[in-house]
Amino acid sequence: MAQQLAIIVLVDVGNALESRTLTGNxxxxxxxxxQGSLNQGTGELVTAVNGAYWSDGSQAGEQVLNWLPYSLGSIPPTVPRGYHATRTRQAEKDALAELAELTGKPSANGDTEAALARIQKTVGTRVRTTSRTRALSGNRLLDVTGKVVSDQSQGAHSYPAPVITDIFGxxxxxxxxxxxEYGSPDLVxxxxxxxxxxxxxRPGTYSYKMRIQLHELIQRAGEWTWEPVNLTCESKLRITADPKRNGFTGAGVGYLPIPPASFA
Incomplete structure (x- = not known):
């Protein structure tokens, strides 16, 4: 069975959009x-891929790489998949409740204006998108704590997770x-x-590039929109011809030895 190797791609989206580069971000x-990977936690990761041969010299199975992109300083990816939609509906329900309460009692013009401003703050800002990530469209803008944002000019909002659109090189x-790219039921x-x-x-060190799509909040035709921005970053793989070995015995991969004491 092929070994599953996971590569986490953590992007500082705010700085990357400001500098228009993934270098250093x-x-x-x-x-x-x-197993020998180098430069963990940097943009210079060299992923170790070993086990080209079994200990008897025969060809081993291929390895499998999985890339998972995440955003630094955004809502954690472990929240439910429909979190943004749920928060959007709740904000709208709260705003409707406040509006119903406002219409049910008389008030001065100044009080009405203040109440409407408060309701507008409660409902937040709806954001659309021009990219293929439909889950972003129509939802309210949130900050990193999951609260709706009404003043988007402050810039204290949560960015959508980066999207890998191509791997080449x-x-x-x-x-x-x-x-x-594969479809998956994984909610994360x-x-x-x-x-x-x-x-x-084929042992050796090989480089590859990832094309990553970020989303920048801009105002277009009077509406706030997630505009896609495509950037690239590079990484490397180091493939070795080291044989696969049992981590417990140091020998070839096979059955684990049972200590004699287990039969006592």
């Missing part, structure tokens, strides 16, 4: 640190990795993720 992690051109990845099989029979 991307932090990469993987689960192969103990030397490792793909030389047929070292075979990346593709919003139903899509990028994965690739790795040809472990």
């Amino acid at each position: 991307t932090y990469l992690f993987d689960n192969m640190k103990l 030397d490792a793909v051109d030389e047929k070292i990795i075979y990346p593709a 990845t919003d139903g899509w993720y990028w994965s690739a099989t790795v040809d472990t029979s």
Whole structure:
């Protein structure tokens, strides 16, 4: 069975949009640190991919890479998938309740204006999108704590998670990795993720690039919109010919030894 290797792509979206580059604004992690991966938590990650051969010299199975992009300083990805829609509906219900209370009692003009301003703050700002990420469209703007934002000019809002739209470069051109986007029921990845099989029979260090789509909040035709911004970052894979070994015995992969004391 192929080994699953996970690569976390953590992006400081606010700084990346301001500087229009992912250089210095991307932090990469993987689960192969103990196997020799280098530069964890930086934009210079070199992912170790080993086990090209079994201990008897026969060809081992291919490895599988999985890329998971996340946004730094945004709502945690572990919240339910429909969190934004739920918060939007709740904000609208609260605003309708306040409006009904306002219409049920007389008040001076000044009090009415103040109440309407408070209701507008309660309902927040609706944001649309021009990208394929439909889940962003029509929802209210939220901050990192999940509260609706009414004054978008302050910039204290949560950015949508980055979206990987393509994986390319030397490792793909030389047929070292075979990346593709797959559908998934996983609620964290919003139903899509990028994965690739790795040809472990060709040791060496290979670079690849990721095209990542961020979303910037702009005002267009009087409406606030998530505008897609496409940037690229680079990473590397280091494939070795080290044989796969049992982590407990140091020998080949097989049955674990049972201590004699277990039969006592």
